[in-house]
Amino acid sequence: MPPALRPVLVRHKELVKFGFVGGTTFLVDNGVWYLLKLTILTEKPTTAKGIAILVATIVSYVLNREWSFRTRGGRERHHEAALFFLISGVAIVINLIPLLISRYVLDLEIPHVSLLVQEVADFTAGSVIGLLLAMAFRFWGFRRWVFPHGYSPDDATPLPVTGDTTAEHRP
Template identity: 50%
Template sequence: MPSPTQKALAKVPGPLRPFLVQHRSLVKFLVVGGSCFLLTVVINYGLKFTVCQSKPVVALTIATALATVVSYLWNKAWSFRSEGSHKEAIPFILVSAIAVGVNDLPLLASRYLCNLREPHVSHFTQEVADFMSGMILGTLVAMAFRYWAMKKFVFTTPRAGGDSAERHTEPPARVG
């Protein structure tokens, strides 16, 4: 009986299948990241237009931190198929803290180094600059850092018993 992953792969156009199989953890990481990006946008703007009106970096930091918790749970369970050990908690917290800072840097630079904020620019220009620097550029740079760091330092032990499309298998050795 085919696994859910095998059923899903059967629906993908033939030329794309080998790429998806070869880079499945990256593809899953990007799906989780895209979902968490949307969550970050919602939380960020919810905070930015209510309780953090004059503190856009605080709003982005809180939104990123909350989405990071969701990202951890999804990446642990699905993208990297990590076993349920607690040994990844400390490296995850360290990587995540650095990544939140990396995510904030473009917004800090835009707002306070380039002065892309009111009264130096219009409100519309400020909001476009905030979105492009904090949400787009910051997220892209932090995402690249997270993928590399999570794979290298956090989720290093694959989960046993994943379905056959999830495992890298070697052909059996010949005897004789």
């Protein structure tokens, strides 16, 4: 790793970890989506995408809780999980809006366009634009409500709110 980049990555390690989790869930999301879309849900691409996002959301919860935001939290797990899935539910809707617009407002589907144009439009709307919008919302929502700063996940007691970052790095 270039020495000039290391301090930036360390300073933004939660965001970097969140990005890695996002990359992993991107693969899960698209793998499940295309599996469903090209097999049992060929006539319902947005339903297939919604199911795929739900599967990826479950994977995301486990990875974010145990890795990205493991030094945050302090709530009971069921409360934290409920908030996580509430934020993720809103993010699913945000993620689906560009795909719905692409398919049903812009008519970028067969027979109005070729199969190639339909698939490129689906991927761009559902897995690029929708994903980026939902990811920004999730990062903000997770940090704000699900894994708030200032609590230790071990004992649910407030951590010091000073410039001292050593408390943030407790295992």
